[in-house]
Amino acid sequence: MVAGMITISVVALVAFILDVTVGSFPYHIFCFPLNILVIALWLTAIIALYRKGTASPFTKYMLSRGATWLALSVMAVVGVVLGLQRVPATTSWCVVVAILFVLTHLSFVILRGWRNIHGVRVRFILTHVGLWLALGAGFWGAPDREQLRMAVDATPTNEAYTMKGTLSILPYEIALEELIVERNEQGVATHYEARVCLEDKSVVLRVNHPYDRTLTQKIYLASVKETAEGDVAILEIVDEPWQWLSMAGIVMLILGGLLLFMRGPQRDNRIVG
Secondary structure, three states: OHHHHHHHHHHHHHHHHHHHHOOOOOHHHHOOOHHHHHHHHHHHHHHHHHHHHHHOHHHHHHOOHHHHHHHHHHHHHHHHHHHHOOOOHHHOHHHHHHHHHHHHHHHHHHHHHOEEOOEEOHHHHHHHHHHHHHHHHHHHOHHHOEEEEEEEOOOOEEEEEEOOOOEEEEEEEEEEEEEEEEEOOOOOEEEEEEEEEEOOEEEEEEOOEOEEOOOOEEEEEEEEEEEOOEEEEEEEEEEOOOHHHHHHHHHHHHHHHHHHHHHOOOOOOOOOO
């Protein structure tokens, strides 16, 4: 157990040093299909270590209560970091290591506790695997997340730009049909919306009310401009291919919670975490 704690501490220290010296974690290079390959290797290593049991100090520590308390503490700290920072969490080596530690610990716990002498533990699987999917999809899918911005006027356009200013050509065109802006007595805009033509459909966009073009792609109205040359709507297009996995994980967590509430506490013959 001591060896496992030492390993975690050394990795955390290295991550901190990399944050200070190297800078941001190069998460963008782990986009599909490299992230799938890394996941496969990571899970293979976890299964191999788990099969060694107590013969592996790392496995012994990851299945200890100390690791569980550390994982809970790490999740709380990461939650605060995610809420305060504006840049993606995956740009920090420390946050990457923290989330990977939580996912690794959760993987070991799932391997040990998915069944007991009574058979498969449905509630356990729903809650733990649901949490694993919800957290893991956001982590592993971050490199595949795409965020674009585009200025739309009455002329159809398919040109959008990444947050770094790189041109991206969309497979469809968008044109502004109507811009509605409501102002108060001081002339400050209190409400605005844009009606755009998208794939031969008239779509109304409002602030914080995006249009779901696909299961994973949303189109937001970021801002509007009224110029002498005509009205312009600034749209933000966010594509998250892994979003469906996060949604599946959340649904599993809800179902697991409902089962826990409906069936009440039960005595278990195995202590998990």
